[in-house]
Amino acid sequence: MTVKIEHIEVCIDNIESLHYAQLGGATRIELCSSLALGGLTPSIGLMKQAAKISSIPVYAMIRPRQGDFLFSSQDIEIMLEDIHAAKQADLQGVVVGVLNAQSQVDSDVLCSLINEARGLGITFHRAIDQCTAPMAALDSIMSAGCERVLTSGLQPNALDGTGMLAKMVNYCGENLSIMAGAGVTAGNVTDIIERSGVQEIHLSGKSTRPSKMLQYTNQIHMGSSDVDDFSIPVTSAERIAAVIRSLEQ
Structure with missing residues (x-):
């Protein structure tokens, strides 16, 4: 039995992964x-290049730190400047999330961001999973x-959060996509959808590939010594x- 879903969104952080995400069947980036x-937040250059080559909608994360x-x-x-840059790059939407000191949505700031993004789609991201x-x-x-909210149902992962996800779906109805x-x-996508009733899913399909450099020294690290600088994170089209x-089985 095929499980119906409206969108499969894939999060990426490099242009190579955009090709793989589309090849795998993503419907939004x-x-x-x-x-x-x-x-x-991605660089302006990455925004422009993604808009140039993507055949599916691209939403830019707006998170400065x-x-x-x-x-x-x-x-x-x-x-606000980064949202303007996303508009200038001809992207289709932005992804935002702002809270106040009490872990509630900061409505004033959110409305300011949405006003700047007028004409773009708006996703509210997993900041909601930190809300009290x-x-x-x-x-x-x-x-x-906002069009939708990305959430794990206030749990470390979406499978554990299916109970809250179902409550959110019922609460919002057609007013907001969960x-x-x-x-x-x-291995778990069908269970998540059947238990929660969500119509959109979000994943990275992350994998790595080895560096294509023919010669290099790896005695030093560009950042943390726990990170292999010669293992490149990329989206797996197969995943x-x-x-x-x-979903089709």
């Missing part, structure tokens, strides 16, 4: 930098005019395709 940090979602006035100015009152957060997100993300694989096959 979340464009980031630094997926290892949860996803930060790692860490929490309580942003300073200067952070917000950066986010998720249903009130959904009210704020719907009132602001997109399940975090830990989605070919994305495997998720789609699971």
Whole structure:
């Protein structure tokens, strides 16, 4: 039996992965930098190149730094500029998330970001998974005019969060799409959808490839010594395709 789904969104942080995501069957791209940090704002160059070569909608992550979602006035100015850059690059949407010190949606800042993004699609990201009152957060997100919210159902992964995801789907109805993300694989995607009723899923399909350099020295590291600088993180087209096959079986 085929499980119906509206969108399979793949998050990527390099242009090579865009090709693989499309090859695997993605229907929308979340464009980031630094997926290892949860996803930060991509460069203007990456935005422009993605818009140039993508045959599916591309939404740019608007997150100026790692860490929490309580942003300073200067952070917000950066986010507004980055949204403008996404519009200038002819992307289809942006992905945002802002909270106040009480872990509630900062409606004033969110509305400012959405006003800057007028004409673009808007996804509210997993900042909602840090909210103390998720249903009130959904009210704020719907009132602001977002299209969807990306969430794991307030759990470390979407499979564990299916109970809350189902509550969110029922609560929002057709006013806001609930997109399940975090830990989605070919092995659990059907369970997540059947238990929660979501119509959109989000995943990275992450893998790595070895460096194509013919000679190099690896005595030093560009960052953490735990990171292999000669193992390149990329999206696996096969892992994305495997998720789609699971939905069709």
